[in-house]
Structure formats: structure tokens, C-alpha cells
Amino acid sequence: MGDEPMRAPASILPLRLVDVSFAVNGKVIVDRVSCAVEPGPRTIILGPNGAGKSVLMRLCHGLLAPTSGRVEWASPERPGERRRQAMVFQRPVMLRRSALANIVYALRVAGVPAGERDGQALAALEGVGLAPLADRAARVLSGGEQQRLALARAWALRPEVLFLDEPTANLDPGASAEVERIIQAIHAAGTKIVMTTHNLGQARRLGDEILFLNQGCLAERAAVDRFFNQPASAEAQAFIKGELPWT
Amino acid sequence: MIIEAIYGAFGLMAGLDAKLLEIVCLSLQVSLSAVAIATALALPLGAAIAVSKFPGRQTLIVILNSLMGLPPVVVGLVVYLLLSRAGPLGQLGLLFTPSAMVIAQTILILPIIAALARQAVEDAWREYQEQLRSLGAGGWTAALTLVWDIRFSLLTAVLAGLGRACAEVGAVMIVGGNIDGVTRVMTTTIALETSKGDLPLALGLGVILVTLVLLLNAAAYTLKEAAQRRYG
Numbered sequence: 209m210g211d212e213p214m215r216a217p218a219s220i221l222p223l224r225l226v227d228v229s230f231a232v233n234g235k236v237i238v239d240r241v242s243c244a245v246e247p248g249p250r251t252i253i254l255g256p257n258g259a260g261k262s263v264l265m266r267l268c269h270g271l272l273a274p275t276s277g278r279v280e281w282a283s284p285e286r287p288g289e290r291r292r293q294a295m296v297f298q299r300p301v302m303l304r305r306s307a308l309a310n311i312v313y314a315l316r317v318a319g320v321p322a323g324e325r326d327g328q329a330l331a332a333l334e335g336v337g338l339a340p341l342a343d344r345a346a347r348v349l350s351g352g353e354q355q356r357l358a359l360a361r362a363w364a365l366r367p368e369v370l371f372l373d374e375p376t377a378n379l380d381p382g383a384s385a386e387v388e389r390i391i392q393a394i395h396a397a398g399t400k401i402v403m404t405t406h407n408l409g410q411a412r413r414l415g416d417e418i419l420f421l422n423q424g425c426l427a428e429r430a431a432v433d434r435f436f437n438q439p440a441s442a443e444a445q446a447f448i449k450g451e452l453p454w455t
Numbered sequence: 456m457i458i459e460a461i462y463g464a465f466g467l468m469a470g471l472d473a474k475l476l477e478i479v480c481l482s483l484q485v486s487l488s489a490v491a492i493a494t495a496l497a498l499p500l501g502a503a504i505a506v507s508k509f510p511g512r513q514t515l516i517v518i519l520n521s522l523m524g525l526p527p528v529v530v531g532l533v534v535y536l537l538l539s540r541a542g543p544l545g546q547l548g549l550l551f552t553p554s555a556m557v558i559a560q561t562i563l564i565l566p567i568i569a570a571l572a573r574q575a576v577e578d579a580w581r582e583y584q585e586q587l588r589s590l591g592a593g594g595w596t597a598a599l600t601l602v603w604d605i606r607f608s609l610l611t612a613v614l615a616g617l618g619r620a621c622a623e624v625g626a627v628m629i630v631g632g633n634i635d636g637v638t639r640v641m642t643t644t645i646a647l648e649t650s651k652g653d654l655p656l657a658l659g660l661g662v663i664l665v666t667l668v669l670l671l672n673a674a675a676y677t678l679k680e681a682a683q684r685r686y687g
Contacts, residue, residue, distance in 0.1 A: 271585050291591040301586035304604045304686035313600075317592045347687025365590075 218283040220292050220368050221247040221400060223268060228277035230263055237263045239424035240277065247368075249416030250401040252432075254408075256447060260424040261404035262298075262373050268402070269295050269371050290318045294367035298374040300358035302346035307338060310346045311361045318365055332364035333357075336390050352383025359390045363399075370394060372403040376410065388414060408448065412436060420444045463655025464662060475656070479663060482640040485553055485627065486620035489560035494613050497565045501572030501612075502602065506580050519573065522566030527559075531629030534559040538630065551632040556640070559626040564616035571612035579605045607682040614675040618668050 223245040230238040238260045245251055245268070253261045266272040267279055285291060303310050311329035320328065333339045336356040341349065346357060355375060362370055372391065376384035391414060395401045405411055411418060411432070418435040420428040422443040430440065439445045467475050504515060536542050538550040538558075549555045579601055587597045602609065624642035631638030633647055641660045648657035 266585075269589060271588055287593070291589075295589045297586065297589075301583055302687075303583075303600065304682075314590050317590050317596060345686045 219247060220281045220283050220285070221245065222282055223369070224278075224280040225268070226278040226280065228264075228267055228274045228279060230260075230267055230272060231275045237424055238267065238274075241421075241424075241426045242277075243419065243426060243429060245369075245400075245402060247400050250395055250403070250414055251417055251419060252411045252415035253402065253404040253419045253421055254406070254411050254415075254447075255404075255421035256406060259421040261406075261421055264421060265295070265371050265373050265402065265404055269293060271295075291365070292367055293369040293371065294362035294365050295371040295373065296355070296358045296362050296375050298377050300354040302349075302354055302357065304345070304347060306343050307346045307349065307357050308333060308342040310357065311364050314361045314365060328364055332360040335363060335393065336360040337386075350383075352379050352386065355379060355383065355387055356390060359387065359394070363390075363394055363397075367399060369400045369402060372401065374404055374406070376405075376407070384410075408436075420447070422447070457654075460654035460658050464659035467655060467659040468663065472659075475659060475663075477636070478639055478641055478644050478660065481553065481638075482621065482642075482664075485556045485640060486560060486617060488557045489564060489620050490613060490617045492557070493561045493565040493568055493616055496561075497568035497612075497616075498572050498602075498609060500565075501569040501574075502576045502598070504569075505573045505576035506598075516570075516573065519566055519570045523570050525563060525566060526625065527563055527623040527627075528625035528629065530559050530563045531626035534562065534626070534630045550630065551634060551638060553631070553638060555630040556627045556638060559630045560620045560623070563623060563626055564620050567619055568612050568616040571615060572609055575605050575608040575612065576601065579608075607679050611675050611679055614671055618671050621664065621671075622668055 225241050225243050225245075228238060228241045229236065241264060253264060255261050263272065267274055270279070270285070285293075303313060305313070308326070308329050311332055312325045315325040315328055316322075330339060330342065333342050336359055338353060338356055338360060341353065346354065349357060355378075359375070375391070376387050379387060388410065391401060391403070401414070403414065405414075415432045417429065417431050419426060420430075420435065420439075420441070420443070422441075427443045428435065428439065428441040435444065436448065439448055504512065504519070534555065535550065537544045538547065538555055539545055540550070549558070583597075583601060583604070587593075587600060592600060622642065624646055627633075627638070627640055628643045628646065631640070631643065633639050633643040639647075641664050645657045645660050645664070648654070648660075
């Protein structure tokens with residue numbers, strides 16, 4: 209899975225959130241979050257369950273529209289254009305076709321010429337170690353295999369930014385380790401990683417910087433080492449203390 | 456007498472009795488036409504209700520689900536009133552023709568196919584929506600992807616409609632009139648011949664009808680199972 213030299217000219221990063229809020233039926237889930245996501249470091253959105261991590265990520269990715277505030281990309285996407293960001297969900301959603309065909313489908317939607325799709329899809333499968341299962345129906349693969357396939361599908365699109373929403377939450381330790389290895393490889397190939405997790409060990413292993421979210425508010429933003437050694441906010445201190453015994 | 460009737464029934468079937476064949480053919484023609492029309496209308500309708508939000512949507516879904524159990528005689532009566540000479544569509548002169556029977560069966564099975572399709576599409580949409588939008592598949596691309604992916608569930612919905620159409624007697628009896636050689640189908644013949652006492656023909660048709668419905672359901676089940684195993 210080599211680096212493609214093809215890159216769209218202007219980067220879509222940095223991503224700026226300006227006072228972004230999201231509420232459903234009056235219940236505030238994301239509360240006035242402002243920050244900039246720069247290219248480079250792996251960004252981990254950390255926080256307890258229900259902190260609004262997944263919703264914040266969907267707001268960034270454009271799956272949800274903020275109730276108030278703005279989500280601004282440096283070079284905004286236009287409808288109908290190939291997306292330059294991708295997302296891997298907690299539960300991978302596979303179409304009822306083969307593993308390979310699932311990636312080919314994503315490439316087709318992205319406008320990749322027909323002749324190049326199979327080759328790129330197979331290369332992506334090789335990158336996650338699923339090439340031997342290329343012809344298997346995607347939905348009969350195990351949970352771990354499906355998540356790796358989801359990563360291959362996202363990677364095949366060569367996104368500038370890859371959002372990952374608790375990608376290992378449903379996986380056993382072995383499958384989680386494999387998924388983490390793939391995420392590292394995608395990062396090493398130059399894709400910006402933005403990932404949510406509530407797992408402190410994973411945040412330490414995979415993260416460069418932490419956005420700590422608590423009850424919808426951005427409580428703290430810090431480099432990983434600083435965050436874990438000297439958390440500034442009381443909420444982060446409590447979270448680290450409460451969580452550590454289980455990591 | 457029953458033994459005799461059964462012998463007679465198999466005799467008719469084995470000999471491919473011309474009259475019997477004609478009745479079976481008309482039945483299939485009427486029901487398949489109704490299914491084709493109902494499917495063309497019901498699948499888009501069900502899909503549209505599944506993916507759109509509008510006031511009164513839940514009420515509409517409840518009504519649609521209730522209409523699955525629409526009594527055929529009531530449908531027959533309503534279509535009869537519409538098509539009868541004094542009715543609003545009386546000038547078309549369709550009453551007591553196979554066309555009238557197709558109309559009645561279409562109305563009967565449209566809610567069945569639409570309701571089942573609505574459920575299937577809604578479940579799939581809930582699952583796929585975010586992923587498809589994330590990949591950049593919107594509008595028609597997403598809709599076609601969805602429909603293709605659940606094609607076996609939709610086929611089951613269509614077959615359910617066909618089974619219902621083949622088996623009902625009330626609607627076709629009222630609007631068709633059970634005219635020999637014109638609008639006489641399997642179910643109406645069975646009703647008539649039974650009351651006349653001609654059990655072999657009634658029984659023969661009964662066996663064919665049940666076999667047909669059985670085969671349909673077996674086909675639907677096998678297909679769904681095979682698809683489940685193949686595609687998950």
C-alpha cells in the first residue's frame with residue numbers, strides 16, 4: 209500500500225470549529241466547542257461515555273449539522289466532489305457483496321476510473337492482511353476482520369483526514385492490536401488521524417494530542433504526556449484516576 | 456364420494472383438461488398483472504415513506520400496516536361501486552372483465568408490498584445512512600445501493616403479494632362475476648363447483664392452488680436463506 213503521489217493541491221486542513229454546539233430536543237450534547245485541528249499529530253478525542261465524542265466527530269465529518277456555530281475546513285468540500293476525508297465507525301457497515309467489492313464500491317463512488325479500482329482495492333486489502341479473504345462476503349467476516357476491511361476501505365480512498373469512532377470498542381485484544389497497527393500505518397503514510405476513544409491505554413499508544421471532552425464541553429487540550437502526567441482540569445484528573453484501574 | 460372426487464381431480468390434472476388449464480392460466484395472468492402493477496407503485500412508495508420525514512408519517516405507517524389485512528370482499532365491493540355503470544368510472548365498461556379483477560387485486564396487495572418494503576428499506580437505511588453519506592454517496596446513488604443490497608427482502612415482499620393475490624376469492628368474485636370462460640379463475644371456480652356439487656374440478660383446482668402457493672413460499676424461503684448464507 210504505497211503512497212500515492214496524487215494529492216489535491218490545497219489541503220483541507222486545518223479544520224476549525226467555532227463555538228460549535230449540537231442539541232437534540234433541547235438537550236445539549238456538544239456545548240460551544242472551539243478548536244483547530246492541524247495536520248500532523250494524531251488527535252485523540254477522549255472522554256467518558258456520553259461526553260459527546262461521537263457527535264463531535266460526526267459534526268466534523270459533516271454527518272451532522274451544528275445547531276449553532278461553524279465547522280470550517282481550510283478548503284471546503286463541494287457537493288458531488290470526491291471526499292477528501294473518510295470515517296471508520298464503531299460498528300462497520302458492509303454491503304452485501306464481497307470484501308473486495310465493498311472497497312471497489314467506495315472507489316467507484318469516489319470517481320476512481322473503472323480500470324484502476326480492482327488494483328487499488330486489492331492493494332488496500334493487502335495492507336490490512338485481508339487479501340486472502342477478498343472474495344468472501346463482507347458481512348460473514350468476523351467483527352475484527354470487518355473492522356480491518358472498513359479501515360482498508362477508508363485507506364483506499366487516500367483521505368487527507370481519517371476519522372475513527374471508537375474503532376476497537378467491540379473487538380477482542382488481538383483484533384484491537386491489529387487495528388491499532390493499521391491506524392499507525394495509515395498515520396505513517398501521511399493521513400491525519402482523528403480518533404475517539406474512552407480507553408486511556410489506547411489514547412496513550414496512538415495519540416499525540418488529546419482533546420478531552422466532558423459533558424459536551426472541551427475541558428482540556430494537551431499533548432499526550434502532559435495530559436496524563438499533569439492534567440490541568442479537575443475533570444481530566446478525575447477521569448484518569450477513575451479509569452486507570454481498568455486500562 | 457371423496458375418494459371418487461380425488462380420483463377425478465387427478466384425472467383432470469393428468470389429462471391437462473383444457474377447461475382447467477384455461478382457468479389456471481387466467482388466474483396467473485390476473486394475479487401476475489396485479490403484482491407487476493402493485494410492485495411498480497408500492498416499492499417506490501414504501502421506500503419514500505421509509506426515508507422521508509413528514510407530519511403524519513407514523514399515522515400513515517399504522518394505516519398502511521392495517522391495510523395489509525384489508526378484507527378482499529370489501530375491496531371487491533368498493534371497486535364494484537367505482538366501476539358499476541352508475542359509478543364514477545362506469546363509462547370505462549370494465550366491470551366483469553379481467554381488467555376489473557386486476558384493479559381489485561392491485562388495490563388489495565399494494566399495501567402489503569408497500570408496508571413490507573417500507574420496513575425493509577427503513578431498517579437498511581438506518582444501518583447504511585451514515586456510511587453511505589461518509590463515502591459521498593448521496594441521492595440516487597445511495598437509493599440504488601440500498602435497494603440493490605436488500606433486493607432479496609424486497610423480493611420476499613413481492614412474493615407475499617403474489618401469494619395473497621392468487622389465494623383471494625372475494626374481490627375477483629364481486630368485480631369479475633365468475634363468468635365462464637371470461638372471468639372465471641381458480642378460487643371462484645372452487646367456490647362455484649363446490650356449491651354445485653362438482654367436487655373433482657373443485658378439488659383439482661384446490662390442489663393446484665395450494666401447490667402453487669406452497670411453491671411460491673418455498674421459493675421465497677429458499678432464496679432468502681441462500682442469500683443470507685451467501686451475502687450475510
